[in-house]
Amino acid sequence: EVQLVESGGGLVQAGGSLRLSCAASGFTFDDYAIGWFRQAPGKEREGVSAISSIDGSTYYADSVKGRFTISSDNAKNTVYLQLNSLKPEDTAVYYCAARSSSWYLESFIPWEYDYWGQGTQVTVSS
Numbered sequence: 001e002v003q004l005v006e007s008g009g010g011l012v013q014a015g016g017s018l019r020l021s022c023a024a025s026g027f028t029f030d031d032y033a034i035g036w037f038r039q040a041p042g043k044e045r046e047g048v049s050a051i052s053s054i055d056g057s058t059y060y061a062d063s064v065k066g067r068f069t070i071s072s073d074n075a076k077n078t079v080y081l082q083l084n085s086l087k088p089e090d091t092a093v094y095y096c097a098a099r100s101s102s103w104y105l106e107s108f109i110p111w112e113y114d115y116w117g118q119g120t121q122v123t124v125s126s
Contacts, residue, residue, distance in 0.1 A: 002026035004098060004115055008120060017085075022080070024098060027098065032100055035098075037096075037108070040091060049064065049070040058070050086124045097115060098115045
């Protein structure tokens with residue numbers, strides 16, 4: 001059974017940090033690119049970051065560049081998203097997702113992802 005399990009969300013003050021984890025199982029982790037998306041109430045799901053399965057290239061939405069960092073530990077089948085300098089507008093449910101192709105990851109197209117986690121809530125207070 002394919003599973004993506006996010007953890008690490010929580011409530012933090014503006015300027016604070018969190019580290020999200022995405023633990024994967026049930027598929028060949030090394031063959032899949034991993035993306036992070038988020039969805040705030042009343043808004044569409046948006047891509048935040050992604051990491052390529054081919055060469056580890058990383059991609060970020062403009063809104064998080066310089067503040068968020070994606071990384072992968074293939075030995076643990078886990079991808080991390082470090083969130084620094086958090087802002088109230090970062091408040092959302094954060095999802096990780098896996099796709100079999102690393103082509104054009106910077107497009108952050110949700111329907112190109114094969115598997116999704118259940119999400120973890122990040123709330124940033126002002």
